[in-house]
Amino acid sequence: MKKAIVAIVIIFSYLTSFSTATIPKNFSQKKFDEFTKKYGEKASKRLLLWDDLIESAKDKKLLYKLKMVNDFFNKMPYKLDSIHWKKTDYWASPFEFLGTGAGDCEDYAIAKYFTLRQLGIEDRKLRIVYVKLLRKSSRYEQAHMVLTYYHKPNATPIVLDNINKRLKLATKREDLKPVYSFNASGLWRAKNKGKTSQRVGNNNLKSWKDLMSRF
Template sequence: MKKVLLISFLILSFITISTIASRTFFISKSKLNSISIKYGKNAKLRVEKWDAMLQTSKNKKILHKLKNVNDFFNKIKYKTDSRHWHKKDYWATPFEFMGTAAGDCEDYAIAKYFSLRKIGVPDSKLRITYVKYKRIHSKFEQAHMVLTYYHKANSTPIILDNINKKLKLATRRKDLKPIYSFNASGLWQAKNKGSIRIGKNNLRSWKNLMNRI
């Protein structure tokens, strides 16, 4: 009798552990399965790790949220749109980015933006920012995108970047020259401190992205 009870207890424990291990919080099971079918098992594991990272981050202080999301996506390999998507410019959805395990600067910024939105960071505090990146000891400027977080309106934002992977205030990033920024609700002329709202976000690439999300 004791042996039967022990076996029953072990089976119940295994079922409970399996249920907990397979639980997802920020993605449906059907979506997860479709990612597995489209991109493979490794992609499914990446998305599950992303889901777990968001779950452990959602009640953390803002700097921990920013760091966890920034660190997670910065582990994904950089690849230009021309090599990866065979297009001059393509803004991938977060699941396309995680699914294919590669992307360029706007893909990092977009994935970080939507991930932070999922764990409660207000849209008004986040902007995807188009900048000119200048390498040290070089006159060459490269188009680049980063995510910026504003703790208060018109404050100096924190930069989430895939080149310099540490969180830094915009005023500490002398290698970046902000041009414009945007989120779901608007478009701004960007500065390292403060900004001027231009109007609604009518960027074609953004609209195309939102149609695929």
């Protein structure tokens, strides 16, 4: 009799812990159920890992937040838009990125941007940057996107990148040549070989508007 009671308690504890683990804390249960229905059980585990990341990073110091978010998304496989989405250029939302399990450079930058915003980092301190990347083994510059964090408006930003995966100050990334940058509130044009930037107005980028329409 005692063995039967112990077995029931163990089974109940297991089921309770499992159901608790599948309840998201940073988005609705409805969103989670819709996501699972669309992308499947395997993808839903990635979504819960993202939820766990946000929850565990909330009380961390700033640099830990940047590193945790950068490391988390850099584990995702890289895949070109032309192969993944059958389009020349497609900016995926974090849900699409996690749902499909792959993406290209702008998808990493976008996912990191929105995760850090979720963690309370102000929009004015974050910019997604379109850059030209110079590879050591090539004479040609490659189009690329990274996320940058500015502690102060005129400070040298920290770069979050999916190619060079370590957090580095922009001055240490001589392989990157900024062209323009943006966040939800503005658009900037790079000046002086990317050393400074000039605000040119609101973010009216077509790809950004399309992205926001899918949130």
